[in-house]
Amino acid sequence: MRNPYDVLGVSRTADEAEIKKAFRKLAKTYHPDRNKNDAQAKDRFAEVNQAYEILGDSKKRAEFDRGAIDAEGKPRFQGFEGFAGAGGGPRGGFSGFDFESMARGRGGAGGAGAGGFGEDIFSQLFGEAFRAGGAGARTTAQKGDDVAAELTVTLDQVASEAKLRLVLPTGREVDVVVPKGVADGQVIRLRGLGHPGRGGGEAGDALLTIRFAADPRFQIEGADLRTSVEVPLEDAVLGGPVRIQTLTGAVEMKIPPMTSSGRTFRLRGKGLPKKDGSTGDLLATLAVMLPETADEDLLDFARKRRSAKATAG
Known part of the structure; x- marks a missing residue:
């Protein structure tokens, strides 16, 4: 596994937002759904997820930066620094240790007499793992570590409760139904x-x-969605059908005459699914659009309206 900073293409001083932005960009690029015929993209996607599992977690990132864990999140063996052998061996090694004598202690074979080390020193060094690892001892069952992953979904996939293929940081592929x-x-x-x-x-x-x-x-506003719909001036003045895009396709909605820009209409049931089985709404706000080129009739009308208001005032 490569250095997670290199995988995401960020510096060691990158902040959380930079890391998340880099991850999302790479995850989108190498997502299996977009690279169905590219086996290397699948591996790259898994590598990107593994890198973000480290750098996206402040605690794990700090552990990696100080060398406590490797690029896969596994603890690194730090050695037993500070120990020196009785014979003047190098610092951090076991040169000079008489393990047999330590195991026997001064009180006799297998004992831990006065001043002897016996089993206690190993228990202190290795903890419960040493005591549980003796002859005939049973290893304590332990639950495996959790892994973190992200799944980016489109609103269309949310609306349809789509089934998606996900590659976990462990390398395992699973099918996930968007809840x-x-x-x-x-x-x-x-x-x-x-x-x-x-x-x-x-x-x-x-x-x-x-x-x-x-x-x-x-x-997105909870289960509701909001959209902007451009409406030609003549339709806003005279009323008529307006075509609106929804997650399930385009629909037509009739607006009344003299509809002002900024007015919002609610299309019920055209939002996102809710846990109770109902569906949110789509809020469509109209934006009245003037003609792209000057219209003399329209300009003349506007001049007359302005003049009439000035006279009345």
Whole structure:
């Protein structure tokens, strides 16, 4: 696994926003849905996710920066610095240690007599793992570590509750159905899809953060969507049908005569799905558009209106 900073193409001084921006750009570029015939893109996507799992978590990033974990998030062996062998061996090594004598202690074979080390020093160094690892001892079952991943979805995929293929940081591929009523930034727990357990323990979970991709057509307001609709001047004055884009296709809505710019109409059931099975609404705000080229009749009308107002005032 390469250095996560190199994978995301950011410097070590990059802030959280820069890291997130770089991750989203690369995840979108190498997403399997966009590279169905490119096996290398799939590997690159997994690598990008793994890098963000480290750098997107402030605690893990700090551990990586000081060398406590590697690029895969695994603890690095730091050695036993400060130990020097009885025979003047190099600092940090085991040269000069008489492990057999330490194990026997001064109180006899297998004992820990007065002044002896016995098993206690190993227990202090290695903790419970040493005591549990003795002959006949059973290893304590431990649950595997959780993994973090992100899934970027379009509003159309949210509306249709689409099934998407996701590559987890572990390299495992799974199919994920976009949950009904999911919100941007919501974290979903996929049980048993994390790292394997130890000693027969259950696997960890995958914590999946859902991100909504930006959509130039709509702004998100909970389960409702907001959009702007351009309306020619003549239709705003005389009224008539207006074509409006929704997540399920274009629809026609009739506006009344003399509709002002900025007026908002509610199209019920044309928003995003809710958890209770209902659907949000689409709020369409009209923007009245003047002709692109000068219209003499329109200009003459406007001059007469201005003159009439000036006379009346």
